[in-house]
Amino acid sequence: MDGVVDHLADERNKAQFDVEEMKIVWAGSRHVFELSDRIARLVASDPVFRKDNRATLSRKDLFKNTLRKAAHAWKRIIELRLSEEEASKLRFYVDEAAFTDLHWGMFVPAIKGQATEEQQQKWLPLAYKMQIIGCYAQTELGHGSNVQGLETTATFDPQTDEFDIHSPTLTSSKWWPGGLGKVSTHAVVYARLITDGQEHGVHGFIVQLRSLDDHLPLPGITIGDIGMKFGNGAYNTMDNGVTRNGKCVRSNVPRQLIYGTMVFVRQTIVSDASCALSRAVCIATRYSAVRRQFGSQNGGVETQVIDYKTQQNRLFPLLAAAYAFRFVGEWLKWLYTDVTQRLQANDFSTLPEAHACTAGLKSLTTTFTADAIEECRKLCGGHGYLCSSGLPELFAVYVPACTYEGDNVVLLLQVARFLMKTVSQLGSEKKPVGTTAYMGRVEHLMQCRCSVQKAEDWLNPNTILEAFEARTARMSVAVAQKLAQFANPEEGFLELSPNLVEASVAHCQLIVVSKFIEKLQQDIPGKGVKELLGMLCNIYALNILHKHLGDFLSTGSITPKQGSLANDQLRSLYSQVRPNAIALVDAFNYTDHYLGSVLGRYDGNVYPKLYEEAWKDPLNDSVVPDGYHEYIRPLLKNQLRNARL
Numbered sequence: 001m002d003g004v005v006d007h008l009a010d011e012r013n014k015a016q017f018d019v020e021e022m023k024i025v026w027a028g029s030r031h032v033f034e035l036s037d038r039i040a041r042l043v044a045s046d047p048v049f050r051k052d053n054r055a056t057l058s059r060k061d062l063f064k065n066t067l068r069k070a071a072h073a074w075k076r077i078i079e080l081r082l083s084e085e086e087a088s089k090l091r092f093y094v095d096e097a098a099f100t101d102l103h104w105g106m107f108v109p110a111i112k113g114q115a116t117e118e119q120q121q122k123w124l125p126l127a128y129k130m131q132i133i134g135c136y137a138q139t140e141l142g143h144g145s146n147v148q149g150l151e152t153t154a155t156f157d158p159q160t161d162e163f164d165i166h167s168p169t170l171t172s173s174k175w176w177p178g179g180l181g182k183v184s185t186h187a188v189v190y191a192r193l194i195t196d197g198q199e200h201g202v203h204g205f206i207v208q209l210r211s212l213d214d215h216l217p218l219p220g221i222t223i224g225d226i227g228m229k230f231g232n233g234a235y236n237t238m239d240n241g242v243t244r245n246g247k248c249v250r251s252n253v254p255r256q257l258i259y260g261t262m263v264f265v266r267q268t269i270v271s272d273a274s275c276a277l278s279r280a281v282c283i284a285t286r287y288s289a290v291r292r293q294f295g296s297q298n299g300g301v302e303t304q305v306i307d308y309k310t311q312q313n314r315l316f317p318l319l320a321a322a323y324a325f326r327f328v329g330e331w332l333k334w335l336y337t338d339v340t341q342r343l344q345a346n347d348f349s350t351l352p353e354a355h356a357c358t359a360g361l362k363s364l365t366t367t368f369t370a371d372a373i374e375e376c377r378k379l380c381g382g383h384g385y386l387c388s389s390g391l392p393e394l395f396a397v398y399v400p401a402c403t404y405e406g407d408n409v410v411l412l413l414q415v416a417r418f419l420m421k422t423v424s425q426l427g428s429e430k431k432p433v434g435t436t437a438y439m440g441r442v443e444h445l446m447q448c449r450c451s452v453q454k455a456e457d458w459l460n461p462n463t464i465l466e467a468f469e470a471r472t473a474r475m476s477v478a479v480a481q482k483l484a485q486f487a488n489p490e491e492g493f494l495e496l497s498p499n500l501v502e503a504s505v506a507h508c509q510l511i512v513v514s515k516f517i518e519k520l521q522q523d524i525p526g527k528g529v530k531e532l533l534g535m536l537c538n539i540y541a542l543n544i545l546h547k548h549l550g551d552f553l554s555t556g557s558i559t560p561k562q563g564s565l566a567n568d569q570l571r572s573l574y575s576q577v578r579p580n581a582i583a584l585v586d587a588f589n590y591t592d593h594y595l596g597s598v599l600g601r602y603d604g605n606v607y608p609k610l611y612e613e614a615w616k617d618p619l620n621d622s623v624v625p626d627g628y629h630e631y632i633r634p635l636l637k638n639q640l641r642n643a644r645l
């Protein structure tokens, strides 16, 4: 900040905790912090990675520019001999949806997780050196959620020792796979395996799509892009593809691991939610401290909008959620690593829980984050609607996360199946463990009474946990009892699916709250850091309690009076967080390049930069617009004539 006026300096001076230490907590470790910081600056200082023109480029120019950036990123990765960790950070800070996301994020993991040793030895070195570019081709025009309903077939021909991959209908065309449309040379294609005329369910196959010499589709394959998507710029940097037909390659398949790539990616999407959410919150918080409206007396300064309680009540729970999702993401990564190690030892016992947790938390965090980005836009008033605020594009890029990698409702129904199975086994030999361990105390949870008598009682983590556990246990048992009244369980499941989804949401919220509380039990150094995190944890939990008061009251987990006390406590927590708000978003350590927002600038110098940015719009290239002579002038002349008549 040398030589630059920091308009947010007063705000930064108010902080009551050690921001540098908080940066380490946010990053996960000093090592990750230092690495991220270095790579973020490297990207920000490279003109090829500029992104302020995305909203005004045509689709073709936008796409070509993305190819240029991806090639440049790869060049820098090789030149600087970046490690896998550094390379993935570099792609993260380049911040542009591209075919590389699918190559590294799904194609490589699918081969690592599902291919045989021999197949891995053949394909992984090529993929690591980007001598082939891959994508994940599962979804079809007719089926996405229902994976067992996919129509593409893979028929084994013993004579040629090949698989014939066939899309027999229009609806069996692979539709949506990122990178497939224009770039990928290979794909992991999901198809129904047929041998000797017998079907064996859906399996993954590595298929070559395009020639490695001239990039033309191989014979029998028709490929293209599926067309423009939501938002200008935004996800349109990605080629989402359609293919039909094709012949060849090889089978993989340990049966139980067919869905493994989805578990992996859902886990990464939870961590990614904390990034997108924190980014939107950083913009809205800084701008709320800069923006002033009303409240001036005797010509004095007006009130910073961040000081309005309504602004705090909308903004601070989002700030708290960003931290909450960060920590639950860390835990989920641990869970995923653990289940992977067990699977390698043929221990499948924790797979159902890993599936339920990744599916449920992917759903919870992405739904919340997409809504929160839109809320941040509104928190920034009119200027939030400008592309230069960074928020419209962030929303447009982020919102499909509620759909891809599993529609969020479909995923919650998977959690519900897991919960109902857990409830049905209560009282049997099989004791609930892990995230459902609380169900083991179901008898207590069905009748316990919340002890809160005054607002401060809500600061006790055990009180919060028990209220959340009682709410979830009671909702789950209630819906399980209703299910039991149906002669046909599947019919009952369909009929009660809205209740089941609500119980799943409650269960997932409980996981997030409990993992935040567990995080606070760790040794966290730095003046005031743990105290601030404690406040954020309470805000996250009490805000959910407030928003879902109906659940807590209807299950009798708390009384109306206790609900009202929770709200009083929330207001008090907002006042305590207020002086720390700017420092809490500084702890995300985002560069102005990554934020991509005039409103969220580190120095808070919003107005001159907004003005400057507006003049850069191509519409301002000429004072009189193109089209004046054809369309405006004749109109004005006609009006003149009419007025004379």
Ligand SMILES: CCCCCCCCCCC/C=C/C(=O)SCCNC(=O)CCNC(=O)[C@H](O)C(C)(C)COP(=O)(O)OP(=O)(O)OC[C@H]1O[C@@H](n2cnc3c(N)ncnc32)[C@H](O)[C@@H]1OP(=O)(O)O
Binding pocket: 101, 102, 105, 106, 136, 138, 139, 144, 145, 146, 147, 148, 178, 259, 260, 262, 263, 265, 268, 351, 352, 355, 403, 404, 405, 406, 407, 410, 414, 417
């Ligand atoms: C840091 C960089 C990261 C970059 C990441 C990339 C960025 C992302 C870019 C966007 C890319 C997007 C990609 C995609 O969208 S790929 C396509 C994803 N598609 C889906 O997610 C489809 C959703 N549908 C499903 O997952 C399943 O079909 C469904 C879960 C709905 C199950 O359907 P169904 O009821 O028919 O069940 P099955 O018969 O198939 O299965 C029965 C049993 O299997 C259990 N199960 C299901 N899924 C899993 C799983 N993933 N893991 C483990 N177990 C699973 C299920 O619970 C049943 O078990 P039980 O019999 O015991 O009840």
Ligand SMILES: Cc1cc2nc3c(=O)[nH]c(=O)nc-3n(C[C@H](O)[C@H](O)[C@H](O)COP(=O)(O)OP(=O)(O)OC[C@H]3O[C@@H](n4cnc5c(N)ncnc54)[C@H](O)[C@@H]3O)c2cc1C
Binding pocket: 102, 136, 137, 138, 139, 142, 143, 144, 145, 146, 175, 176, 177, 178, 235, 240, 400, 403, 404, 405, 406, 407, 408, 409, 410, 413
């Ligand atoms: C940006 C983007 C990128 C993508 N990238 C890829 C990719 O790289 N590779 C790939 O293979 N796919 C990809 N997809 C596809 C994606 O995975 C699917 O769109 C997603 O899984 C949802 O499936 P669907 O489209 O069939 O939705 P549908 O299942 O048709 O959903 C439509 C509606 O029906 C509801 N619904 C469906 N089933 C049920 C049920 N059983 N009970 C209650 N409600 C139900 C849903 O909640 C939803 O409201 C991508 C999609 C997007 C948007």
